[in-house]
Amino acid sequence: MIWYKEKNNDDIIVSTRIRLARNLANYPFPNAMTSEQMRQASREIENSILNSNSTLSKSFKTYYIKETSDVDKQVLTEKHLISPDLLKKQEASVMISDDDSMSIMLMEEDHIRLQIILGGYKLDEAYETASRVDDVIDESLKYAFDKEFGYLTSCPTNTGTGLRASVMMHLPALTMTNNISRIISSASNFGIAVRGLYGEGSKAYGNLYQISNQITLGLSEKEIIEKVKNIVNQIAEHERDARKKLSENNKDYLEDRFYRAYGTLKYARSLSSQEAKTLLSDIIMGKNMEILKDINSNLIELMILAEPASIENKAGKRLTPDERDKMRAEMIRNNI
Amino acid sequence: MIWYKEKNNDDIIVSTRIRLARNLANYPFPNAMTSEQMRQASREIENSILNSNSTLSKSFKTYYIKETSDVDKQVLTEKHLISPDLLKKQEASVMISDDDSMSIMLMEEDHIRLQIILGGYKLDEAYETASRVDDVIDESLKYAFDKEFGYLTSCPTNTGTGLRASVMMHLPALTMTNNISRIISSASNFGIAVRGLYGEGSKAYGNLYQISNQITLGLSEKEIIEKVKNIVNQIAEHERDARKKLSENNKDYLEDRFYRAYGTLKYARSLSSQEAKTLLSDIIMGKNMEILKDINSNLIELMILAEPASIENKAGKRLTPDERDKMRAEMIRNNI
Numbered sequence: 094m095i096w097y098k099e100k101n102n103d104d105i106i107v108s109t110r111i112r113l114a115r116n117l118a119n120y121p122f123p124n125a126m127t128s129e130q131m132r133q134a135s136r137e138i139e140n141s142i143l144n145s146n147s148t149l150s151k152s153f154k155t156y157y158i159k160e161t162s163d164v165d166k167q168v169l170t171e172k173h174l175i176s177p178d179l180l181k182k183q184e185a186s187v188m189i190s191d192d193d194s195m196s197i198m199l200m201e202e203d204h205i206r207l208q209i210i211l212g213g214y215k216l217d218e219a220y221e222t223a224s225r226v227d228d229v230i231d232e233s234l235k236y237a238f239d240k241e242f243g244y245l246t247s248c249p250t251n252t253g254t255g256l257r258a259s260v261m262m263h264l265p266a267l268t269m270t271n272n273i274s275r276i277i278s279s280a281s282n283f284g285i286a287v288r289g290l291y292g293e294g295s296k297a298y299g300n301l302y303q304i305s306n307q308i309t310l311g312l313s314e315k316e317i318i319e320k321v322k323n324i325v326n327q328i329a330e331h332e333r334d335a336r337k338k339l340s341e342n343n344k345d346y347l348e349d350r351f352y353r354a355y356g357t358l359k360y361a362r363s364l365s366s367q368e369a370k371t372l373l374s375d376i377i378m379g380k381n382m383e384i385l386k387d388i389n390s391n392l393i394e395l396m397i398l399a400e401p402a403s404i405e406n407k408a409g410k411r412l413t414p415d416e417r418d419k420m421r422a423e424m425i426r427n428n429i
Numbered sequence: 430m431i432w433y434k435e436k437n438n439d440d441i442i443v444s445t446r447i448r449l450a451r452n453l454a455n456y457p458f459p460n461a462m463t464s465e466q467m468r469q470a471s472r473e474i475e476n477s478i479l480n481s482n483s484t485l486s487k488s489f490k491t492y493y494i495k496e497t498s499d500v501d502k503q504v505l506t507e508k509h510l511i512s513p514d515l516l517k518k519q520e521a522s523v524m525i526s527d528d529d530s531m532s533i534m535l536m537e538e539d540h541i542r543l544q545i546i547l548g549g550y551k552l553d554e555a556y557e558t559a560s561r562v563d564d565v566i567d568e569s570l571k572y573a574f575d576k577e578f579g580y581l582t583s584c585p586t587n588t589g590t591g592l593r594a595s596v597m598m599h600l601p602a603l604t605m606t607n608n609i610s611r612i613i614s615s616a617s618n619f620g621i622a623v624r625g626l627y628g629e630g631s632k633a634y635g636n637l638y639q640i641s642n643q644i645t646l647g648l649s650e651k652e653i654i655e656k657v658k659n660i661v662n663q664i665a666e667h668e669r670d671a672r673k674k675l676s677e678n679n680k681d682y683l684e685d686r687f688y689r690a691y692g693t694l695k696y697a698r699s700l701s702s703q704e705a706k707t708l709l710s711d712i713i714m715g716k717n718m719e720i721l722k723d724i725n726s727n728l729i730e731l732m733i734l735a736e737p738a739s740i741e742n743k744a745g746k747r748l749t750p751d752e753r754d755k756m757r758a759e760m761i762r763n764n765i
Contacts, residue, residue, distance in 0.1 A: 353698075
């Protein structure tokens with residue numbers, strides 16, 4: 094099941110992602126490959142997965158970037174199944190498991206970017222699944238691996254384990270109280286990055302932040318995951334404290350703000366993607382703080398479905414920004 | 430029935446008011462009277478009305494300003510039954526008919542300020558009723574009247590007929606399209622004033638404007654009323670045109686705006702008086718333009734009941750501004 098549809102009782106942690114970067118030994122890194130080499134390497138990796146007699150019994154759908162429509166490309170990005178960078182590579186492709194929990198990007202920055210994405214706080218489970226797929230590929234292909242450095246990657250920041258463990262957190266109270274920048278810089282001292290929803294440089298619309306390890310070298314996979322967990326738990330604690338304090342000191346303000354957000358989402362006839370996310374974030378916070386009651390919609394799913402390409406995808410055609418804002422408002426008010 | 434509860438199918442004209450200014454011949458004007466003279470003149474006028482064997486079969490409640498609570502004073506002002514000026518006079522009083530359609534202010538700027546206020550567009554009906562009361566007083570008391578100038582008044586701008594004919598209009602489209610200032614100055618060229626809700630200098634929150642004659646001398650009562658009607662009809666025509674053009678060119682914008690206003694009023698937990706009026710004005714416009722449907726509340730009544738003192742009056746106690754904003758939001762969302 095795609096991550097945002099999974100049942101998730103955590104009031105702060107939205108989703109978990111494990112990413113492994115791998116390269117084949119007998120090819121140069123993608124930025125130095127010919128198109129023909131890229132196609133050949135991709136075929137080898139695809140076959141190693143599809144032809145394996147392993148516990149990996151998933152079936153995959155492969156999207157070849159040059160054959161994928163603009164809307165599909167953006168929908169996959171909005172669902173976090175691929176990185177924006179993948180779209181810039183004409184010879185790249187992505188294998189997506191039928192249950193949407195696994196995506197294997199080929200010829201992005203590295204030959205293989207294997208990604209497991211699950212709803213809720215499931216770092217261990219996601220890592221175990223990623224490892225199993227990693228083993229399956231490793232059985233039939235030879236990875237670029239160095240005894241001293243570990244897995245070699247195109248960019249040195251991924252060398253070593255090639256592991257990025259990320260957790261998506263909803264941090265409205267820390268944002269509202271202007272504590273988020275302090276959190277970001279102090280996490281950074283521990284080698285942990287706090288970023289917006291779509292990775293580096295992106296803004297945290299909807300108060301969703303990705304917490305992930307910056308360092309992949311010199312620590313074991315387990316150590317990296319424990320480190321991320323440790324910081325995530327601390328940030329969650331801070332967020333809970335901030336919510337508690339806000340609730341004690343600004344209850345009336347919050348109640349008014351959350352109900353207004355609900356009223357606007359319930360009645361507006363036009364909503365920009367940014368406004369929709371901001372208001373949905375308020376409602377999620379209100380629901381989690383038990384100020385708003387009787388809201389049973391999956392609000393994170395609504396945030397994803399409110400993204401521009403998801404709206405166009407639903408409409409089945411290109412839309413002007415105005416048409417999109419109208420359809421977004423309609424979609425949200427019918428589902429809230 | 431008080432004016433804002435009357436059934437009114439007009440989509441622009443909210444209410445009608447006729448005011449007659451009169452003074453007794455055997456007293457100086459109020460600004461030159463002793464307290465004793467004020468009390469005596471007030472008693473004479475009261476008796477002339479209460480003891481008359483006339484068609485004027487109404488019963489009255491008299492409020493003596495110095496004995497009236499602050500909340501009652503403000504509620505009477507908010508309902509337009511008295512002028513803010515009356516409250517400044519310690520010896521002043523007001524007789525209010527049981528059906529709230531008639532108010533007779535004593536010792537305000539003039540000895541008598543007789544006022545008929547009706548819901549909808551009823552200038553002739555209001556003037557006839559005012560005339561009948563005027564005749565009743567005239568039967569037993571002697572008015573300050575000059576053959577050349579007509580009725581004498583404390584301020585020369587009211588001398589002559591002593592008549593002010595006003596119509597309260599809801600002009601959201603002219604306001605939205607920034608045409609209102611042009612309307613105000615052009616009406617002024619015809620001796621007609623366009624003012625905010627509470628008279629001179631007050632702002633037109635909720636896009637409610639009072640249209641009234643500036644000149645009381647040199648024209649007969651009928652001529653004054655015709656003149657006001659003429660301008661009111663023209664302004665109504667302009668408002669209707671502006672609504673039509675907005676509807677043709679900005680339908681989507683309006684629809685979104687009106688529904689958002691509804692959503693906010695339906696869900697907000699705190700509303701200032703000004704915000705409530707602005708949003709209610711949007712909803713009235715949306716209802717009249719048939720963009721918002723199924724709204725059956727009396728929205729003008731809600732605007733009046735949303736005024737600060739009306740809220741306090743309903744609560745039965747003094748409230749802080751925060752408490753008032755919360756009660757206002759509750760009152761509105763329960764009634765919309």
